[in-house]
Amino acid sequence: MCAEPLLIVSAWIMKYYILDLSAHNSLVRYLVGQGHTVFMISWHNPGAGDSELGMDDYLHDGVIGAVDVISQIVPGPRINAVGYCLGGTMLSIAAAALAAQGRHRINSLSLLAAQTDFTEAGELMLFIDEGQIAWLDDLMWQQGYLDNRQMAGAFKMLRSNDLVWSVAVGEYLLGRGAPMTDLIAWNADATRMPRRMHSDYLRQLFLHNDLFSGRYRVDGLPVALTDIGRPLFAVATVGDHVSPWRSVHKIHLVPNCELTFVLASGGHNGGIVSEPGHRNRHYHIATRRQGDCYLDPDSWVAGAEQRDGSWWPAWSAWLARNSAAGQVALREVGAGIGAAPGSYILER
Numbered sequence: 001m002c003a004e005p006l007l008i009v010s011a012w013i014m015k016y017y018i019l020d021l022s023a024h025n026s027l028v029r030y031l032v033g034q035g036h037t038v039f040m041i042s043w044h045n046p047g048a049g050d051s052e053l054g055m056d057d058y059l060h061d062g063v064i065g066a067v068d069v070i071s072q073i074v075p076g077p078r079i080n081a082v083g084y085c086l087g088g089t090m091l092s093i094a095a096a097a098l099a100a101q102g103r104h105r106i107n108s109l110s111l112l113a114a115q116t117d118f119t120e121a122g123e124l125m126l127f128i129d130e131g132q133i134a135w136l137d138d139l140m141w142q143q144g145y146l147d148n149r150q151m152a153g154a155f156k157m158l159r160s161n162d163l164v165w166s167v168a169v170g171e172y173l174l175g176r177g178a179p180m181t182d183l184i185a186w187n188a189d190a191t192r193m194p195r196r197m198h199s200d201y202l203r204q205l206f207l208h209n210d211l212f213s214g215r216y217r218v219d220g221l222p223v224a225l226t227d228i229g230r231p232l233f234a235v236a237t238v239g240d241h242v243s244p245w246r247s248v249h250k251i252h253l254v255p256n257c258e259l260t261f262v263l264a265s266g267g268h269n270g271g272i273v274s275e276p277g278h279r280n281r282h283y284h285i286a287t288r289r290q291g292d293c294y295l296d297p298d299s300w301v302a303g304a305e306q307r308d309g310s311w312w313p314a315w316s317a318w319l320a321r322n323s324a325a326g327q328v329a330l331r332e333v334g335a336g337i338g339a340a341p342g343s344y345i346l347e348r
Helices: 016-020 027-033 055-073 086-100 122-127 130-143 148-158 160-173 182-187 195-207 245-253 297-303 312-321
Strands: 006-009 038-040 079-084 106-112 232-237 259-264 282-288 305-308
Touching: 006 027, 006 055, 006 086, 016 027, 016 038, 016 182, 027 038, 027 312, 055 079, 055 086, 055 195, 079 086, 086 106, 106 312, 130 195, 232 245, 232 312, 245 259, 245 297, 259 297, 259 312, 282 297
Parallel strands: 006 038, 006 079, 079 106, 106 232, 232 259
Antiparallel strands: 259 282, 282 305
């Protein structure tokens, strides 16, 4: 099996297990089958007592804490790190901060539907300005967190045809209940957001774009994404209303690394949970070598190779090419690690 362990940092908006839904479409199962030792962060669903948890807590106790634990369990090789959505944004911050501190623990970085520049963050920006954030701050001061129903309402408005009106027509007018799938069940398993973290996240990233502008600080030092300096694989999806693909594409503006970029069919969830054999899937893929000139999104699509099927095998091949430590014997990982899917899965 691959010597480098693999860490998945899922978002904590919605439950983390989307990448391990069912046997047939589990990205975790697929990676294990490809010979990877896979770790995934299990996120606690915060309540009123967690209101003061901020971005720094999720960074240090979450992402960097997981890197430290994995380094103890699997000492020696660096980590292939994967981040999905907000988890990918936080992973980018962690990778840059660790590199700046001389802690070179990351072997490669894979970002799935994750934004690092928020200047073109799409329709979600309709809900984000100083007045809206101030209103949310007042609301969260009272209850200590952003309620899952309040957050879900904003995401439903982004896809109102699919998530509001089609449901109203099908269920209330025609009496046709939507068939239950694992992804629909997961979509109903919402989480909360701590007051401080959510306020910091909206102001520093969405409103002020501090990360891409070099103003975001970790332990008092500015974070520069150029410090990552590791091979990077980024995936965007054509129908993504949460992380619009042209916004995700801005990772091309970060030099100092080789970047393979994929634009997959589907949306924010379905385009990522897109296992081999999934019908009607296709993707564009191209690699920008160090020293290559920047291509805008439209020029990139025009020049990228189009392939049918799932992008997972292309990513698996990329991971294999960027795993320099070779192969090791099958590992038994157990001490200090909770069994999947973890206890936090039961939190309401």
